[in-house]
Amino acid sequence: MRHRAWVDSLPPLLTADGIEYDKSTIVPYSYRHTYAQRHADAGVPLDVLRALMDHEMLSATRKYYRVGEKRRRRAVDRVAVMQFDRHGTRIRRRVQALLDSEHARWAVGEVVVPFGVCAEPSNVKAGGHACPFRFRCAGCDHFRTDISYLPDLRTYLDDVLRNRERLLVADAGSTEVDDWVRAEAMPSDEEIRRVQRLVHRIKSDLDDLTAEERARIDQAVAVVRRHRTVMLGMPRVRQPLSDIRPERSA
Known part of the structure; x- marks a missing residue:
């Protein structure tokens, strides 16, 4: 009664x-549901959330993840409106909510790459x-890229410009490397211009959006980035592990 008042x-x-x-739907149990949903939206693993909620069945915990997926899909659809090709041309300008089959088709036909x-x-x-x-x-x-990758594109551009300056300094210092190594390592002017x-x-x-539209886009970007593993920089070749086996005496 005190809570209702x-x-x-x-x-x-x-x-x-x-x-x-x-406000009639706000009952003490609502806080438990909000607690669980916020953890699910934040990407807390299913088994961890199950322990936090003291659920006996995983099926009860999965309900929160289904709701979270709907939120992510709405965010993805909103972000997809501001998708660009490599020339900076807007594509899918008139995106509408996609059916399950259409989401699956796009997921199967694309793979995440840097930016x-x-x-x-x-x-x-x-x-x-x-x-x-x-x-x-x-x-x-x-x-293809979209608005949610803008921070990563900026970071990559800064890295490319920084690396070019380092290579120019290395050239001035007559670093002993082959010409083809220099050519491969030096970021091209065309790549820099494209990015x-x-x-x-x-x-x-983004600047052309109204304040309300910008707020919705920012919220959608936050949801998308929270549920995506962002890979910064270009892919690297994994270095071989060192041989840590102890030396045997002869």
Whole structure:
């Protein structure tokens, strides 16, 4: 009774869409549900959330993840409206909510790569580990990116510019490397221009949004990035493990 009196004394509670929330649905159990859902949306593993909630059956815990998936899909659809190809051209401008089958088709036909997705068939089949173009995404027509990758594109651009300066300093110091090594390591001016143009185009489209649209996009980006493992920088070749076996005496 004290809890109900306190809830009823609160001013009108509005949702993100400006709709008044029905305070009669706020009961003490709601806090437990909110606690579980916030953990599920934050990516807490299923077994960990089950222990936190003291559930006997995993099926009870999975209910929270199904709701979280709906939220992620809405965020993905919203972010997809601001998707760009390698030239900075907006694609899928008139995206609508996709059916389950359509989501599956896009998921099967694309694979996550640095700073976006790739639709090159052999790379998709290999799960993103068989790029025939050595991950030169900025120059490939199979590459797509969206607003949620803008921080990663900026970071990559900063790294490329920094590496170019380091290589120029190394050239001035007559570092002993072959010419082909220098050519491979030196970021090309065209790649830098492509990434700069892509970053500028995404930023300019963001600036054209209203404050309300920008807030919705920012919220969707936060959800998408929270539920995605972001790979910064270009793929690297894993270094061989050192031989840690003890030496045997003769």
